[in-house]
Amino acid sequence: MPSEESVVRRAIEADSQAFAQLYDEHFDKIYRYIYLKVGDRGEAEDLTQQVFLKALEAIGRYKWRSIPFSAWLFRIARNQVIDYLRKRTRQMTMVLDERIVSDGTDPVVVTERRLEVQELLANLEKLSPAQREVIYLRFIAELPIAEVAKTLGKSEGAVKALQYNAVVALRKIFFREENE
Amino acid sequence: MxxxxxxxxxxxxxxxxxxxxxxxxxxxxxxxxxxxxxxxxxxxxxxxEASSLLSAPEFKARVLSQLQSAVSAKQRRPEKKVNFFGWQRRWALALTAVLVVLLTGAGTVAAASDSLPDETLYPVKLATERVRLTFALSDVSKAKLHTRLAERRAMEIAEMARQGKSDAIPELTQRLVKHLEKVSYAVESGEQVVDEGQLAVPKVVPSPAEVAAPGVKRGKGVRELKELLGESAPRSLTALENAYEQASQATKAALKYAIRESRRSYEKAMQETAPEPLEP
The missing domain is CATH 1.10.10 (Arc Repressor Mutant, subunit A)
Structure with a gap:
């Protein structure tokens, strides 16, 4: 199996198979990351599409040595989301209500999962923005520590500390809720 | 610990x-x-919990198909390299224009002006546009021409959508956005806007007129540009929105992207000349 570096190099040379491979590998994570941040399936699809079109447009300028490919792609996604959220005027609480989960057809299962995801998102809102961003990139996008650090422009040590403190804070929130 | x-x-x-x-x-x-x-x-x-969030498979497949079309288009049109000898390219373009007219005849150039991206004469249309940009001397003239070309791209998107050819829409949208970025850039920085694919190069030596009355001539040009943008933006967006109303479900996704990007780019270009946002 070719390394990601060689796939990226072929994609830079406009090899459509290589680009399709990168797309396949990163699409779900990018979509999930955007969906949880914007809370609307249609908008998440549009933004995901834009991320890949922008990536295609800019891939000629991508340099492997300066940043891993997934971190580069997530930077594009993050900027798209920031740009989108800046323009959006709707309230976050409204958005949370719109969030739905699409992995099942059984309405009971879908409703249960929706509630779980909503609860999780409501709890994530209680974290600091930096902690929340690390949680999104680490547990939702599943990026390695080094790539989260590159995406956010922070040191690996800082990301480890943010990750640890965020989970400790979430654990306290969950524990408090269980005892209420 | x-x-x-x-x-x-x-x-x-x-x-x-x-x-x-x-x-x-x-x-x-x-x-x-x-x-x-x-x-x-x-x-x-x-x-x-996050892993349970999945997009619709048909959406994933549709975007992949659009991306592959865009990659194929990129293969046909390799990325232009920026080089120090940008001026040589301008002369080459001018020479090409003369050759195009001599070899294919003025009639061909005229016929190309109505061509669409999937037609044989479309590259002639784009070459002609590049030549016109090369011969637009001031940054404001170039910005006005970019405004007209952005509207032209919008009309092409609407027509391609009407014909159900959604694959061409993402690339056309990118072209439209690039035209408007160059408009924004011209207004925002006052630097020279150059031809598609090249970086903008700041003017090294201002003209005597600019030294004597900085901003005066430019101010009038920017007002004209503002008017042009104010007329062109609603025409483009209305054409795209009308196309959206009549489009099939498959084409709607591509058009939604085109409308969003066009609106954003027009807003940015207009914000450089006027603070008011576009009417929804």
């Missing part, structure tokens, strides 16, 4: 994300197992 815990926690999370069980990692750190286990369970829960 805390730093050590952060490190171990980070390692266990990495292993968990690669499919290992929490217990398997905790076995390697028995002294910290009690403290780490509930935290790893929280991490596992977040990851598990």
């Amino acid at each position: 805390s730093k050590k815990l952060e490190d171990i926690f980070g390692k266990c999370v990495s292993r968990m994300l690669q499919g290992e069980s929490i217990e398997s990692c905790l076995k390697d750190y028995p002294e910290e197992a009690d403290g780490l286990k509930p935290l790893l369970q929280v991490a596992f829960t977040i990851n598990k």
Whole structure:
């Protein structure tokens, strides 16, 4: 199996198979990351599409040595989301209500999962923005520590500390809720 | 101690994300197992819940198809390299224009002006546009021409949508956006806008008129540009929105992207000349 570096190099040379491979590998994570941040399936699809079109447009300028490919792609996604959220005027609480989960057809299962995801998102809102961003990139996008650090422009040590403190804070929130 | 815990926690999370069980990692750190286990369970829960979010498979396939069309278009049109001898390219374009007219005849150039991206004469249309941009001397003239070309791209998008050829829409949208970026750039920086694919190069030496009356001539040009943008933007957006109303479901997704990007780019270009946002 070719390394990601060689796939990226072929994609830079406009090899459509290589680009399709990168797309396949990163699409779900990018979509999930955007969906949880914007809370609307249609908008998440549009933004995901834009991320890949922008990536295609800019891939000629991508340099492997300066940043891993997934971190580069997530930077594009993050900027798209920031740009989108800046323009959006709707309230976050409204958005949370719109969030739905699409992995099942059984309405009971879908409703249960929706509630779980909503609860999780409501709890994530209680974290600091930096902690929340690390949680999104680490547990939702599943990026390695080094790539989260590159995406956010922070040191690996800082990301480890943010990750640890965020989970400790979430654990306290969950524990408090269980005892209420 | 805390730093050590952060490190171990980070390692266990990495292993968990690669499919290992929490217990398997905790076995390697028995002294910290009690403290780490509930935290790893929280991490596992977040990851598990997020993994259940999936996009519609048909959407994923549709975007891939659009991207592959865009990659194919890129293969046909390799990325232009910026070089120090940009001026040589301008002369080459001018020469090409003369050759195009001589070899194909003025009639061909005229016929190309109505061609669409999937037609043989479309490259002639684009070449003609590049030549016109080359001969537009001032930055404001170029910006006005870019405004007209952006509207032309919008009309092409609407027509391609009407014909159900959604594959061409993303690339046309990118072209439209690029035209408007150059408009914004011209207004915002007052630097020279150059031809598509090249970087803008600041004017090294201002003209005597600019030194004597800076901004006066430019101010009038920018007002004219503002008027042009004010007329062109609603025409383009209305054409796209009308196309959206009549489009098939498959074409609607591509058009939605085109409308959003066009609106954003027009807003940015107009904000440079006027603070008011576009009417919805």
